[in-house]
Amino acid sequence: MRRTSALILIGNEILSGRTRDDNIQFLALRLGELGIPLREIRVIPDLREIIIRTISELRPAYDEVFTTGGIGPTHDDITAPCVAEAFGVPWEIHQPTFAMLSDYFRHTDFNAARQRMAHLPRGAVPIANPISHAPGFTIGNVHVLAGVPRIMRAMFDELAPTLQRGTPVFSRTWHCTSLYEGTLAAELEAIQTRHPDLDIGSYPFHREDGYRGVALVAKGQDKDDVSRAAQEIHDLICAKGGTPIEGEPHR
Amino acid sequence: MRRTSALILIGNEILSGRTRDDNIQFLALRLGELGIPLREIRVIPDLREIIIRTISELRPAYDEVFTTGGIGPTHDDITAPCVAEAFGVPWEIHQPTFAMLSDYFRHTDFNAARQRMAHLPRGAVPIANPISHAPGFTIGNVHVLAGVPRIMRAMFDELAPTLQRGTPVFSRTWHCTSLYEGTLAAELEAIQTRHPDLDIGSYPFHREDGYRGVALVAKGQDKDDVSRAAQEIHDLICAKGGTPIEGEPHR
Numbered sequence: 001m002r003r004t005s006a007l008i009l010i011g012n013e014i015l016s017g018r019t020r021d022d023n024i025q026f027l028a029l030r031l032g033e034l035g036i037p038l039r040e041i042r043v044i045p046d047l048r049e050i051i052i053r054t055i056s057e058l059r060p061a062y063d064e065v066f067t068t069g070g071i072g073p074t075h076d077d078i079t080a081p082c083v084a085e086a087f088g089v090p091w092e093i094h095q096p097t098f099a100m101l102s103d104y105f106r107h108t109d110f111n112a113a114r115q116r117m118a119h120l121p122r123g124a125v126p127i128a129n130p131i132s133h134a135p136g137f138t139i140g141n142v143h144v145l146a147g148v149p150r151i152m153r154a155m156f157d158e159l160a161p162t163l164q165r166g167t168p169v170f171s172r173t174w175h176c177t178s179l180y181e182g183t184l185a186a187e188l189e190a191i192q193t194r195h196p197d198l199d200i201g202s203y204p205f206h207r208e209d210g211y212r213g214v215a216l217v218a219k220g221q222d223k224d225d226v227s228r229a230a231q232e233i234h235d236l237i238c239a240k241g242g243t244p245i246e247g248e249p250h251r
Numbered sequence: 252m253r254r255t256s257a258l259i260l261i262g263n264e265i266l267s268g269r270t271r272d273d274n275i276q277f278l279a280l281r282l283g284e285l286g287i288p289l290r291e292i293r294v295i296p297d298l299r300e301i302i303i304r305t306i307s308e309l310r311p312a313y314d315e316v317f318t319t320g321g322i323g324p325t326h327d328d329i330t331a332p333c334v335a336e337a338f339g340v341p342w343e344i345h346q347p348t349f350a351m352l353s354d355y356f357r358h359t360d361f362n363a364a365r366q367r368m369a370h371l372p373r374g375a376v377p378i379a380n381p382i383s384h385a386p387g388f389t390i391g392n393v394h395v396l397a398g399v400p401r402i403m404r405a406m407f408d409e410l411a412p413t414l415q416r417g418t419p420v421f422s423r424t425w426h427c428t429s430l431y432e433g434t435l436a437a438e439l440e441a442i443q444t445r446h447p448d449l450d451i452g453s454y455p456f457h458r459e460d461g462y463r464g465v466a467l468v469a470k471g472q473d474k475d476d477v478s479r480a481a482q483e484i485h486d487l488i489c490a491k492g493g494t495p496i497e498g499e500p501h502r
Contacts, residue, residue: 017279028268041294113436185364
């Protein structure tokens with residue numbers, strides 16, 4: 001079964017370059033394994049109308065929508081009330097979360113800012129946060145996660161078993177260092193044409209250390225079809241006089 | 252003068268998690284310095300209708316739009332013809348580029364795949380590619396760059412002097428390890444209220460090595476206003492019993 005997802009990164013810190021994103025690749029890989037591959041990512045600022053509009057636009061378009069960022073206690077953490085507004089429900093105290101956080105903060109100060117983190121959109125189900133306690137949540141097909149990578153990953157581990165899986169995405173890669181994309185392009189397109197349900201990708205790499213070449217990837221939800229295309233890619237590299245090396249060009 | 256930009260990453264490899272993005276932060280920082288800060292980023296697949304729709308949606312909304320990816324010689328490199336279609340102009344041989352590439356490939360094979368890279372939308376101005384020669388291009392306010400980070404950066408260096416600058420974005424950061432966001436939130440919101448033209452951001456960090464705390468950032472286009480807000484952030488950390496450390500929590 002084909003399922004799809006989208007990801008919304010909410011936060012000025014990626015747009016300004018302050019922070020290098022460390023959430024996209026993790027979620028892309030995990031969602032691929034679950035058979036809910038990402039089809040679109042948006043990075044948007046901490047602005048109320050933009051958050052509401054983006055959620056409203058993406059949630060009918062994909063099976064699952066994930067957000068990261070903007071669920072802490074400070075004034076720039078506005079994701080949760082915006083999601084409530086996008087769903088047309090109140091943003092209100094969630095009693096079990098309020099009780100849990102008031103216990104967690106009993107030795108410091110469970111002040112108004114921290115109490116904000118005990119508010120969820122009405123009807124939302126919390127996603128446990130084993131690291132810093134303030135939960136994420138799911139409402140409808142929208143899953144609201146923290147922006148801090150360690151916390152986001154822990155929340156995703158909590159959430160993943162509850163997601164409806166699709167057919168996983170399989171991928172096989174060959175790379176070579178002696179050939180260029182321009183030499184392979186025509187026959188590679190023929191492979192794509194013979195395997196219309198797969199994505200046949202060509203990715204040149206030029207490393208700072210001079211290691212360069214091209215990686216050819218067959219990807220799709222039919223494992224046998226992926227294997228056949230991978231064999232054709234292997235044979236193409238050989239036919240052009242290259243040496244196919246299985247996998248990505250790590251070194 | 253306030254100018255804005257958007258970035259479109261075109262490529263299945265980011266969505267699948269095959270490739271970790273290495274272009275967003277570079278462009279975000281450089282565009283901030285040029286006073287054309289990024290306001291939105293989209294990551295989209297190599298699909299014709301989606302590329303055309305995204306370009307058509309973003310180019311009237313921002314002063315400048317940048318794309319990365321999809322300008323090589325293979326079947327999945329469809330950015331240039333899609334941009335032509337979005338602008339309603341033909342995608343055709345660009346004679347100076349054709350001459351340059353036919354000379355560059357004179358000892359190999361200037362085949363049909365490579366000749367594709369000598370096609371530009373009518374009216375586009377090439378952006379030189381000092382590394383692998385096939386150019387990017389500018390048409391209207393849309394700037395089409397390579398996806399390979401080394402090549403993208405070289406193209407951006409060629410392009411940058413031609414861009415109309417805006418007022419640069421200034422940023423000052425203090426961090427501390429002994430305080431939490433929840434302790435600082437109310438007074439931080441008051442700083443934001445006193446400096447409505449700035450973005451006052453609060454970014455908790457939790458490192459794998461146990462180094463944790465919060466970074467507070469004042470950012471905006473009025474340098475004096477940024478300095479005043481930064482002083483208030485410094486004083487807030489002191490008032491709460493923390494030790495302010497200038498800059499980001501690198502270590």
